Amino acid sequence: MIELDHPESRQTLQLYPAAGCCAVSWRVEDREFLHLSQPLDRFLREEHTGGLPLLYPWANRLRSDRWSFQGRSVDLKGMPGVHRDGNGLPMHGLLLRWADWTFSSEENACTASIEWSDHERLMEAFPFSHRLQIEWSLDGKGLAVTTNIEARDEAVPISFGWHPYFVLPGVAREGVTMDLPSLFRVSLDSRGLPNDHSPEPMPAAIHELSQRAWDDCFLGIHDGSRATIRGGSIAIDFEFLEGWKAMQVYSPEDADYVCLEPMTALTAALSDGDALNCIEPGESFTAGFRLRVVDRS
Incomplete structure (x- = not known):
């Protein structure tokens, strides 16, 4: 386990390298703001998402095991390390428990x-x-997470994301709202x-989390967009x-957490051949986000 600490802002972050470098705890003023789906020891043994995991090299699902990019074809059937959803589709990339x-x-x-x-x-x-x-x-502005991809001798498609599980300590689902920017559902x-x-x-709006279950995909995120x-x-x-x-945006009915998942491409873009960011040999790509806790009490 690796622990980062920023005493001035009273933040701590715990990462587990053997769990795909997943952050399992982010505490601010001794209050926990990340949710794990199960006790930590079991979470580390099994292949579930929780905390703050990287979804790489694809976020969310692929449409099938077979996909291609610039003439190179891949068949994921039978490959080890491919996490799958309840329908058997490749999901969340390859690194959930990469050590x-x-x-x-x-x-x-x-x-x-x-x-x-x-x-x-x-x-x-x-x-x-x-x-x-x-x-x-960690700094006085919160927690910043930056992902950088540097191509070597060939082009690389970009389709990764992150899957943070957020909780507001002491706040029930019925008391949680989401302030989302103008987007395209x-x-x-x-x-x-x-x-x-x-x-x-x-349009930009404030949504009550408890009004329904959420598993919604949105386009229209830009540099500097914010959600709260x-x-x-x-x-x-x-x-x-x-x-x-x-x-x-993911939050099952009656869940005490909500996920705001930043993605560099639409769900299934890698398998659908949708417009992808692509970096050429020697080029790099960077995506970053910042999390900040605000307490107005």
């Missing part, structure tokens, strides 16, 4: 990286040579995959710093 990272850390910041081509299993499932680097940093089928309907404009989760005097401010195109 082989290179680390560098200070008191309030940490970087973790993977040289992709050093790992045969990863190259079989996503055959593009590149370096992945993540940086977590993407119509999803029963498997959670985009269908052929045009995205529906959705509020309850009583406490709020989590989510700032999309750079690099994001889409967001998934």
Whole structure:
């Protein structure tokens, strides 16, 4: 376990390298703002999402095991390390419990990286040579998470995301609201995959979390977009710093958590051949977000 600390803002962050570098705890003034789906020891043994996990190299689902990019075809059937949803679709990428990272850390910041081509299993499932680097940093403005991709000798498609599970300590679901920016709601089928309907404009608004279950995909995220989760005097401010195109909002009925998931591409974009960011050999791509707790009590 790696723990980062920023005494001035009374923040601590706990990361577990063996759990795909997932953050399992983010505490501000000794209050927990991340949700785990199960006790920590069980969470680390099993392949569930919770806390603040990276979804890489694809966020959310793929439409099938087979996909291609610039003439290179991949079939994920039977490959180890591919997490799947209840319908058997590849989901959440390849790194949920990946343990082989290179680390560098200070008191309030940490970087973790993977040289992709050093790992045969990863190259079989996503055959593009590149370096992945993540940086977590605590400061007076909150928690910043930055993901950087550097292409080596070939082009690399960009379709990753993050899946933070947020809780507001002491606030029941009925007291939580979400302040979302102006977006475009993407119509999803029963498997959670985009269908052929045009995205529906959705004006900026405040939504009550308890009004329904949420598993909604949105386009229209831009650099500097913000979303806020509020309850009583406490709020989590989510700032999309750079690099994001889409967001998934996830909160099952009666859940005490809500997920605001930044994504660099739409769900299933890698398998659908949708417009993707792509970096050429030697180029890099960066996506970052910042989380900040605001207490107005």
